[in-house]
Amino acid sequence: METMNSARSLKKRFFQWLRICGQILLLLGMMTQSGCELQPPKGVTAFRFEDKREVQSAQLIPPKSDEMRGAIRLKFIDTNLFQTTATLAPGRYGLVVRLxxxxxxxxxxxxxxxxxxxxxxxxxxxxxxPVTLGPRLEGRLYVREGKMPHEVVVLFISHDVVIRRVPVGGDGRFSVEAPAKGSYRVELVAPSAPAWIWTTDKLDLSGDVNLDLVVMRRAY
Structure with a gap:
């Protein structure tokens, strides 16, 4: 008797499982037909290109009012789907892609x-x-107190001064392209009250450079 009850219970659970699977498949089919797409996780902005031609690379050009900020390279995720974790202020951006x-x-x-x-x-x-950029400078910020800055202003000082503003990850990592190959005095400024700063007298940027841990200090 117990064996029969157990068999009936298993059979009932099996059909319940089939019904649930069928509902899931139906829902997925409806989502595909209606063009539904999962939303990106918090802190991520994604861009889906619906053109039939395949996009190889993409970058955002910030509004003209944001002159200190350079172009933002978008990360490839899937065919014609790119994303960025950079903080994007509201405004009208240019979007340039390479096919x-x-x-x-x-x-x-x-x-x-x-x-x-x-x-x-x-x-x-x-x-x-787009204009060819110079070597990549990257590193990881360290602040002794308070929250990690969301962005850092990078000054490349040579015959001219070039200013770039780039996002900082939650772990303090940042990456920025130099104007061109050469030697620069580099200053990092993370806005706060007072600001966090880091400077170096001369940095050879004839190629990509990783600063590793960058210990910021207060600008008193």
């Missing part, structure tokens, strides 16, 4: 608060290839 055949295209996009996924249906114009 597989080497063609550059551009469009404009309005970044709005609390939106993490943007669908780009088409491009509005042909773009010139």
């Amino acid at each position: 597989g055949e080497g063609q550059y295209l551009r469009t404009e996009i309005e970044i709005v608060p609390n939106q993490q996924l943007y669908r780009i249906p088409t491009f509005t114009s042909v773009a010139s290839p």
